[in-house]
Amino acid sequence: MTVITIPAPIPAFRRMESKPGRAQTFATNVRAVTVGVKDVQGWASGVSAPDWQGDTGDAHDHATTRFAIRLDSAEAALDRVVTAADRFEDRLTVLNVLRPRIDKRRVAVNRDGETLRIEVEATTGQDIDAVALADLERRGEALLERATAVNDDITDWVTRYLDAEADFIAALAGVDTVAEGERAADDPGRVDVDALTDRFNRLKRDPESLADWWAGLTRAQRQALVTEDPRLVGNTGGIPVVDRDDANRAALHSDLDYLGEREDDGQLSGAEKRALENAEHIRTGLEKFKDKLDLQTGRELAHVLVYQPGIHSGDGAVAIxxxxxxxxxxxxxxxxxxxSDASSTEGxxxxxxxxxxxxxxxxxxxxxxxxxxxxxxxxxxxxxxxxxxxxxxxxGVAFTDKADDGGERFSDFIDGLRASDQxxxxxxxxxxxxxxxxxxxxxxxxxxxxxxxxxxxxxxxxxxxxxxxxxxxxxxxxxxxxxxxxxxxxxxxxxxxxxxxxxxxxxxxxxxxxxxxxxxxxxxxxxxxxxxxxxxxxxxxxxxxxxxxxxxxxxxxxxxxxxxxxxxxxxxxxxxxxxxxxxxxxxxxxxxxxxxxxxxxxxxxxxxxxxxxxxxxxx
Amino acid sequence: MAVTLAVPYAVVLGIKGKWDEAADGLDGNWRRLHKASTDGFSPEVAAAVEAFREPWVDEIKAAAQQAQGYSDEITVFQGRVLIADLEQAERLRSLMPWVHRDAAITESVVVWP
Incomplete structure (x- = not known):
């Protein structure tokens, strides 16, 4: 008797409960919070005792210095979560791309297995020539190999998914108390963002060099820069588009929060009022398209490449x-x-x-x-x-000057895109x-x-x-x-x-x-x-x-x-x-x-x- | 008795505004963190997000209230014009930039008519 082995149907495997789009939104929110905290902490530390990390009596008595130290702990904790959220999002994005490909192969193996099973059952008790029998055997073996490969890939995918969640959960748990934030602030391995910012500023006129340097940074370094100065990172050519998008969205939401509070208090200046209006127009434009996802990655299809709500005579600047x-x-x-100005973004x-x-x-x-x-x-x-x-x-001069100046800025923008192109x-x-x-x-x-x-x-x-x-x-x-x-x-x-x-x-x-x-x-x-x-x-x-x-x-x-x-x-x-x-x-x-x-x-x-x-x- | 703190009035005014801005900024921050949805995360991840979020919302909110309190304190000091005692003067000085940490505090006798 000849035995033809047909693999058992491969059951549907784990769905992604954590979605990359959701991780992107969460990361954006935490970045925006971090930007705001860093803004305040940066001001406070700037007027604090120079060596405020020490414990001199004078510094201790200086309320502003104590305040800066307090916020530094929050900043350190948030920095860690931003980095973890960014990594989580990237891993989910990759897994989101892989899952349908694996599932497509799984369905195909099950379909081919079912076809083979029907054919084999049809031959049971029948005389079948050796060639046909060999063909069934060969198909069964090939199918078994495919099924094994699919099962291995499913196991690998599930492992990677669970690891991604576990790592993110561990990162959150590592700084979910204020005391842990204080320890994170004192971590000797903490990113020296001031040195990175200096280097960034020296390279920003050279998009290709900046792109090379950026690619060599760790994720924690990149994210620390994004939240330290999102306006710099988000609007500089040579920085990868995804990072510019992250930085600009963080700046946008941080502006909306801060200027919104000032508006509620009746304290907006004229320029701030215009900037807030521009930011709101840009948010409206983005929200209209937020459900349009990149089918390959699961991220939002829209990427914010320029966001500067207060420039150009108050008209604002935006590129999406x-x-x-x-x-x-x-x-x-x-x-x-x-x-054209920020108000015309949506149209x-x-x-x-x-x-x-x-x-x-x-x-x-x-x-x-x-x-x-x-x-x-x-x-x-x-x-x-x-x-x-x-x-x-x-x-006259003024009118063509604006086209000339605009052309120069446009050239810089294109050079930046060329530099970050992969x-x-x-x-x-x-x-x-x-x-x-x-x-x-x-x-x-x-x-x-x-x-x-x-x-x-x-x-x-x-x-x-x-x-x-x-x-x-x-x-x-x-x-x-x-x-x-x-x-x-x-x-x-x-x-x-x-x-x-x-x-x-x-x-x-x-x-x-x-x-x-x-x-x-x-x-x-x-x-x-x-x-x-x-x-x-x-x-x-x-x-x-x-x-x-x-x-x-x-x-x-x-x-x-x-x-x-x-x-x-x-x-x-x-x-x-x-x-x-x-x-x-x-x-x-x-x-x-x-x-x-x-x-x-x-x-x-x-x-x-x-x-x-x-x-x-x-x- | 009255106390004089040797910090320029413009500095006092400016720093009050900065404390106010700090409070506004931090208020926006804790509110955003508080509202950040956990929809679209697995239950395990959502629970970890909640556990992280709660103490930091409280901490940032507390810092915002502290900043607002400092701003309000300066307003009170401004309103009094004359600082009543040494302790208040030192308190106000600690809210000024570090460069003014040695601003002279002098006591003087007010002779009431």
Missing amino acids: SFGNPDLADHVSVNVPGLT NLDKTLDLHNAAVGENSGSVASVYWLDYDAPSGNPINPFDPLGQLDFG GEQAHVTAIGHSYGSTAVGHALEDGLDVDDAILIGSPGQPVSSADALTDADVWVGSKDYDPVSLLGSGDRGGLGALGHDPADDDFGGVRFETGDGSLRVEDLLGNHTSYFEGDSLDNMAHIVTDNDAEVTQQPHRGDPGGGYLTLDELVVASTAASGGEFVWDHGGEWAYETGKDGVEVVGEVGGWLLEHSRFGGIL
Whole structure:
């Protein structure tokens, strides 16, 4: 009798009761608490007796010194828990990736085992030739090997999971009394964070060196730096994206706690009030997407790469990525334009996520899509040179200076991402919308390290050709009924205060299909703000994922088939398309009948646009 | 009898504000720690988190109250203008930065009309 061994079905194995996303949230909370405690402890120790760790009578009598010592114990305990929570999260993240892979193999082995069992049962009592019998035997042995491997991997996985929990529990238990915190504070092996901070500051202008140095730190050293100065760690290029995210989230929540308390006490200064508002906008934007998880890791899909709520004339700075740029094959970074500030975070994240989903849908590798606003986007109106609210030196130094300065900051940001990138260098695309395209143009002119550049709704570029601008591939999206895109100088004029129209036939690059938009005057602004939709979005997704052959094109302005209206012609035509009355019914500011002077017409268009864009941050 | 503490008024005012800020900061900290959810953790981990959290919420809260108390003490001292006795002056001096640890405390006789 021949015996064919079929492995017993492998039962479902332990589920992850502790989730990586939950561990991330807990770690963020403890980091935020630690940041706050360190802020206070840092102040108190700064005005304490220099050798306050000693026990001189003077120091003992100094209340501030005693207070600093008290908080130092809390700081030491929290530091340990932050490090443990960070490790716990990392281990859960790995286990979260492994578990479905093992389970998939388990299910396959059980399915194949069941199939084999049915086949074997069907042969019982039957005459079966030797070849078929040998085949059944061979399949049974192979199945047994697979089942053994799966069982081993399950055992290993369960062991690692239980170890991860046990280590985290032990770390918590090690500092769950104040006395243990005091001992942790006196531990001679405690991280010397001051020395690390000094070293960090010496390296921060050199992202690659910083990245190398950071990679050589222990987890405890890295976490101590994150909570000591999260604003430094979170906003410095070269630091891994996950660590920047951890630091910036800690700073965000710490700010919300501190400024919230000050607000409740009625003690906020004007600058603090603005910073709190910005922080709340950013929190709102993040909370909207917090349930969107990276399917590979279980961490939140959103990563905070820049968080500075109080800079840029109070507008704040923020950069958030969907996906991890350090790990992605394709990275896009989009820069918004005029009037953008922290209050427009949520709307701009919607657009960024639309692009991210479209790019992921290309199935051309992993993708990270970044929204970047870390420059002082002007708050005025680019179209109206006489706009009293504009606060601009339109066509003058101040206005282009902001694009130039923004471009420099953008270059630094991209250099930082390049430095922290892991594995093969990512394919990087810079996307500039409206005034953001001008800032990107200035960065390109100065050697921005990207593979592709997309300029959409651009009011002008600093040079007259793509070749003069950059070695990267240049792609232009300009709807002919987008008035902002008609501001650049070209073969039929254009104000040109911000530079050249990249859609012009002499500019070069590739003008991709966006459609023209609606001619009706009430839709003009929508034309400018809808590049992250339809054919335009699809084409950007192709470019971002390096599927250049899929991009559909439209003729440059001035090329055959590329006829277009100038800005003043567009105003007249769109007003007529809307029946004229519309204009006068909405403020009477339009110059349809009296606007013989192009500048005046332009000015009136600008006023209307500003009124309709101020709250959206769309230019 | 009255006591004079030789610390500039601006320093006293500034340090009162700093103690107040410290209290606000720590209040935000203990509240966040107190609210940190243990959902999504196994029961064993959740229990360990709770055991860690409880004493440190209490400790940070106590430190916040201490800081607020110091700020309030300075307010009281300010309100009195004249520090009544040596002990109070030393107490106030201990709440000032270390560089003022040797600020002179002098007693003077107040001659009431």
